[in-house]
Amino acid sequence: MPNVFLAPGLAAHIRRSIEEGVSLEEINPKKQNLIRLIGKIRPPIKMWAVKQSIKNKWKNVKEGDIILFYSGGKFIFRGDVAFTYPLKESEEQLNEARRIAEIVWGRDARDGETWPYLIFLSKTEEVDIPLDQLNRAAGYHEKYVVNGFTRVRNPEGVLSLLEEKYRISEKKPRAEVVEDEHDKIVQYIYEIGEMIGYQPEKKWRVDRSEYDVVWHRPPREGPRCVFEVQVRGSVESALLKLKDAWDRWGSTVFLISSPEQIEDVKKEASQRIPS
Numbered sequence: 532m533p534n535v536f537l538a539p540g541l542a543a544h545i546r547r548s549i550e551e552g553v554s555l556e557e558i559n560p561k562k563q564n565l566i567r568l569i570g571k572i573r574p575p576i577k578m579w580a581v582k583q584s585i586k587n588k589w590k591n592v593k594e595g596d597i598i599l600f601y602s603g604g605k606f607i608f609r610g611d612v613a614f615t616y617p618l619k620e621s622e623e624q625l626n627e628a629r630r631i632a633e634i635v636w637g638r639d640a641r642d643g644e645t646w647p648y649l650i651f652l653s654k655t656e657e658v659d660i661p662l663d664q665l666n667r668a669a670g671y672h673e674k675y676v677v678n679g680f681t682r683v684r685n686p687e688g689v690l691s692l693l694e695e696k697y698r699i700s701e702k703k704p705r706a707e708v709v710e711d712e713h714d715k716i717v718q719y720i721y722e723i724g725e726m727i728g729y730q731p732e733k734k735w736r737v738d739r740s741e742y743d744v745v746w747h748r749p750p751r752e753g754p755r756c757v758f759e760v761q762v763r764g765s766v767e768s769a770l771l772k773l774k775d776a777w778d779r780w781g782s783t784v785f786l787i788s789s790p791e792q793i794e795d796v797k798k799e800a801s802q803r804i805p806s
Contacts, residue, residue, distance in 0.1 A: 532687070536596060538598050554576065562623075578649060582645075582648070589648040598610045604732070605661045613653035632645040716762070717733055720787070756782060756783045759784075762789065
């Protein structure tokens with residue numbers, strides 16, 4: 532039975548190396564043993580990696596294991612492991628892995644490190660598994676949160692869940708996803724927050740209000756930044772929510788809209804302010 536690993540990651544990193552993949556020319560491997568192994572994978576190359584601090588968890592990853600990639604409150608991709616690299620405790624191989632990792636993901640802005648323990652995948656597939664659904668399947672507490680690269684204690688339950696999902700997807704061809712302009716902008720804001728060290732959330736609800744995107748910075752109470760995206764229609768409701776966020780938490784608030792709508796807001800505001 533394969534093991535199942537949970538891998539939280541930046542949405543931008545998941546898109547880069549799991550959804551889109553990288554080319555052989557881009558990473559330009561120098562070691563013949565690595566070139567031979569990559570040659571067995573159908574391009575583009577799909578890969579992941581972890582930092583040196585969790586090397587011991589990485590050592591448990593074997594060919595045929597399954598990794599579920601987590602971002603934005605749910606698992607969005609599944610990957611099947613082909614092989615890991617470095618193949619042995621070798622400074623030469625580790626330096627090669629560091630070089631490749633920096634090409635693919637750069638360095639972590641928080642500590643300047645990269646992710647030198649590589650995991651190459653034989654195939655990937657898009658999934659849509661909310662965290663609470665996986666928690667039930669894995670036997671975790673309902674409020675369990677994925678805090679790092681983790682091996683699932685109860686892979687049987689998760690494998691059953693995946694099998695059920697795949698059977699459904701075989702019977703019903705996945706409809707083409709048409710991304711709404713609003714959702715694209717929301718996703719960009721979410722990813723920017725991740726990249727600069729915030730803890731972002733989409734569709735964050737509190738009381739009866741729902742905000743498009745918020746950026747948290749614990750231990751601060753309430754979000755540090757609040758964003759409302761209004762690409763069409765009236766901006767009045769968005770402005771009311773932003774004002775509420777300012778009043779309640781002193782958040783820095785942002786309205787993202789079209790130039791025409793922004794001008795309308797300015798004109799209305801100027802009319803309300805006495806000269």
